[in-house]
Amino acid sequence: MTPKPASESPSGEGTRNISRLDCSLDDDPKCLDTSLNNFYINFCNIHGLRSNFQSVEQYxxxxxxxxxxxxxxxxxxxxxxxxxxVLSYFPYSHFRSIA
Incomplete structure (x- = not known):
């Protein structure tokens, strides 16, 4: 199945719906429910998490x-x-090196 194209706004936010494959980690709370048909990935240029965190929580x-x-x-x-x-979400960070 081909994923639907991402919907994107001018500021860079968007959503992509991707078909799910079975998850092999049955007891891992970070593993998604295998009964789901879609996998939702969202992205956003937040322009400051401290000042916009409440909006992220609401979203x-x-x-x-x-x-x-x-x-x-x-x-x-x-x-x-x-x-x-945020409850039910696991934060991971990746910072780029400043040359």
Missing amino acids: LSSNKPHLLFLTKTQLSEATYSSPFS
Whole structure:
């Protein structure tokens, strides 16, 4: 099955619906329910997570994407991620090197 094209706004936010494959990790809470037919990936240039975190929480609560990628968070590697936790989501960070 071919994924539907992403819907994208001028600011870079978007959603992509991708067909699910079976998950092999039965007891892993990070593994998605294999009965789902679609896998929702959302992305957004957040332009500062601290100032926009409440909007992120509201978005996750109402839209429930499986993955949410945030860019331009204006956070550093030293930032403690606990204040930015949302129930049922697991934060992972990747910071690019500054040359």
